[in-house]
Structure formats: structure tokens, C-alpha cells
Amino acid sequence: MIRITDTVKHLIIINVIMFIGTIAIGHGELFYKWFALYFPKNDLFQPWQIITHMFMHGNVAHIAFNMLALWMFGSAVEQQLGSQKFLFIYISAGLGAVFFQLAFYYFHYFSLQSSLVESGIGVSELQEILTTNKSARQFSAEQMKNVQGLFDVYYASMVGASGCIMGILAAFGMMNPEAKLMLIFLPIPIKAKYFIPGIILLDIISALTGQSFFSPSNTAYMAHVGGALTGFIIMWYWKKTQFNKNRWY
Template sequence: MGRITDAVKHLLIINVLFFIATQLLGDQMYDLFSLWFPKNEHFQLWQIVTHMFMHGGFMHILFNMYALWAFGTPLEQIWGRNKFFFFYFSAGLGAALIHTLVNYYYFNEGMQALLNAGFNQANIMDIISQGKFDTAWQNAIPQSTLQNFLGAYMTPAVGASGAIYGVLVAFGMMFPNAELMLIFLPIPIKAKYFIPGLILLDLFSGVTGFSVFGGGIAHFAHVGGAIFGFIMMWYWKRNQFKNNRWD
């Protein structure tokens, strides 16, 4: 992992440039390049890709870029630049798809609950399109349903984490006995146990709403990236493409 490989280097540079631009321009960057819910007025098709280069803060980009370097470099050394790019963006797009599908479920669940409670759909859409909500909704439907509904519509997704989770899965399948550690749990754990455990923790957090890593995390995007990463690795292994370089 000494030399930074070409694809990893270019991804690092683009992410850093986006982060600097975000610090300079703020909300304008988030409005344009984060992944918004498709029914939100801020949504644009290019956000399916550009959200992978957006980050919410310094620690967010630091952890993601460290993981990209640490786990992506050995994969690119084996696969070559083009195959790594294909895998990385496919995992990121898969993460965006799963995240958006889950948000559609939350949005439709919340909307139906509000309609059943007697509220008008046009009025609901008018309120949330302004980034607001009616306090009467709090007493009309379950709090978790309301939070998921508002979060799905109003909160954009940012970060390379979905693609990174795909990379983690690939690394774990190719180097299952490599020993990894969490910063707050300095105990070496083999990748074949560590990475599935991390994904299950994200799945648990996504389903229950309880996150040991804090709030504001798109857990289902992580799970989506991992699923698509696993599917690609399984397909490549089955068709004996895993060790072929795409130079």
C-alpha cells in the first residue's frame, strides 16, 4: 500500500477539491451536488454521481479517504485502474439506489399516515417544499414515521461511504484473513469477520434508528454499497474475472 495507485489518486483529488469548494460556497454546493429525494425541487439527475464527492465535514472526508486509500489501493493493484473505477462507481450507484428506495418507502408511509389522519396532500407538499412541517402532524402520526417522512424529503445524502462499503466487501473477500481494527476498539479482527459485522451494525442501525456512530448517517446507503459490492465480486469470481486486470 505504499504507492498511491492512479484511480485512488484521482478519486482522492476530486473529493478534496469538492470539499474545498464546499467550504467556500456552502449551501450552494449542497443544493447542487448532494443527492436529494427525487420529489424534492433540489433533485437533479447528476446528483446520483456527484453526491459521492460531497462530505459533511472534515472527519467525514478524512475517514472515507483513508479507507479509500487503505482498502482501494491493494484492489486496484490487482484489478487495474479501469476495473477499479467500474467497481467503485457501481457500488456507489447501488448505494444511491437502495438509499432512494428506502426513502421512497419512508416518504410514502408518512404521506399515507398523514392522509389517513385527514390532512390534504397538496397542503402537505406545499409545507414540506418550504422545508417546514405542521406541528399538528406530531400528534396525528407516530413520531418515528414523521421523522422518517421528513428526513426522506428534506435531508440530502452526501459522501463516498456507499462506494467505500463496496470496496470493503471486495477487500474482505480477497483478503479474508487480513487483520483490521477500529480506533476505539484496538483489537485485531480478521476482515472476514470485521466487515460483515460492520455491515450488520449498519443494518441494525438503519432498521432500529439507534446508531452507535451518531446521527445523520445514511445506513441503508452503506448496506446498499455492500450488497452491490458483494454481487459484483460473486459474479466476477463465478466467471473467473476476479484476477483479470482491465488496463
């Protein structure tokens, strides 16, 4: 049985406390309003959400799966790297996940906005439509589709430790490339050096096509990619400079 390490244990406790607070206070809405990460153009966005959303979860299955992964892979990584390096990867991967997901949202948002402006709808009018959900004009089918896309991004919220855990998973894979892993829904052992890149590739495909493979359709796929890539870059740098005075302690 995998021994749970101290930092992993503390992270799990924080996540569980936040989840209990979410369901026990404010009918499941107050904690979301305060601590989930909202699209920065939305008035609900607050700077602290960049960190707090990493400790929020949507439902029991969401937190259970993430905490199981944190226990399994996080404990192994912390044992190999130590608590400081483990925590550095964990938080950095969470920030990398935010950067990738928000960049993806912004690209999508401004692409839709540009199409709507070209069709004759002003930016100020679009902002009013988004904040009031009202409009005096009639939309064409294409305009309506684009407006709905804007709504989806504008009111999107992000919660979960998945980005952090993907960074830890990438670190685990780089240190244990021959370790055999498998999905619950695909119980076939696959070496980590193939398994982890495969998961990242599926996330990229899901983000670009909207086709979900093993995750719920509302998953922030690019957050997974950003977290994994951040973990990979950190581990690559540490490995490259392990005998260099610039290495991180």
C-alpha cells in the same frame, strides 16, 4: 507503507477539490445545493447529483476518514484487480448505495404519508405543508410526529464516498478474507471475513432502529449496505465467471 495507486490518487484529488470548493464558494451552501443528493420529490433534486454526491463531504473528519479508507483498501484492491475493474466497482457501489438509500427513504416516506392520509390529511395538503412549512390545521401528537418524519425525508441530503468505499471494502474482504482489520474505536484485530459482515449488520440495525454504533447519527446507513452488497455481487460474479467468455474486462 501502502503505496497509493493512480486511480485512488486521482479520486482523492477530486474529493479534496470538491471539499475545498464546498467550504470556499457560496459559504458552504452553494455546492451542497448543486451537488449533494436530495430526495427526488424535493425541488432541489437534480439527476447529476446521483454521481456528484459521491465526491462531496460534510466536514473535515468525514472526508479524512473516507480518504484514509480509500487509500488503505482502494490501493490494495486496485493493485489486485487493475484500475478498470477497481473503478467499475467503485462507481457501481456508489450507485448501489443510492438505490438502497432512496428505496429506504421512499418506503419510509410513503408509509408516513399513508398514515397521515388515513388520519384525514390529503396528499396535496401534505405537499403544500412540506414546501411552505405552513398549515392552517391543528395536528394531533401522532400526526405531528408523522409530519416531522416526512420533513426529515423530504429535506434529507446525502453526501460522501462511503457507499463507494463499502463496495471496495467488500471486494477487499472477498480477496483477502484472512486479513486482520480493526476499528479506531475498537482496536482488536478481526479477520476480514468476519469484520466486514459485522459492519454491514451494524449498519442494518442502525438504519432500522436509529441506534448509532460507530458512525454519526445522520449517517445514511442503507447506503453503506447498498454499496457493500453491490461490491460483493460484482466480485461474486467475476469469481464465478473468471474462466467464462462473459467475464468483465
